[in-house]
Amino acid sequence: MPNKSIVIMFLLALLLISACAPGTGRFHPERKAGFFAGIWHGWIAPVTLTWQIFDPDVRIYETQNTGWGYDLGFYLAVVGGFGSIAFSRKRRKRD
Secondary structure: OOOHHHHHHHHHHHHHHHOOOOOOOOOEOOEOEOHHHHHHHHHOHHHHHHHHHHOOOOOOOOOOEOOHHHHHHHHHHHHHHHHHHHHHOOOOOOO
């Protein structure tokens, strides 16, 4: 059975992440998501993808964004977070 404090910390972390998810109404036409919001949304993309199953209002990508700045941040975070997994694997030496 997992330690009770670990479970509580995990649930608190999920609560904090949910406050900054794309599509929750935090951003609007007068206050658009920028570069750093794009980085954050790219990092939490797996969480928001899962969350989207239960709440269709939450999106993986913020539609109220600044354009290329948000896109750049989003894709840098997605590629940096998931693309680097392929580079970090150790390769076997062929005999």
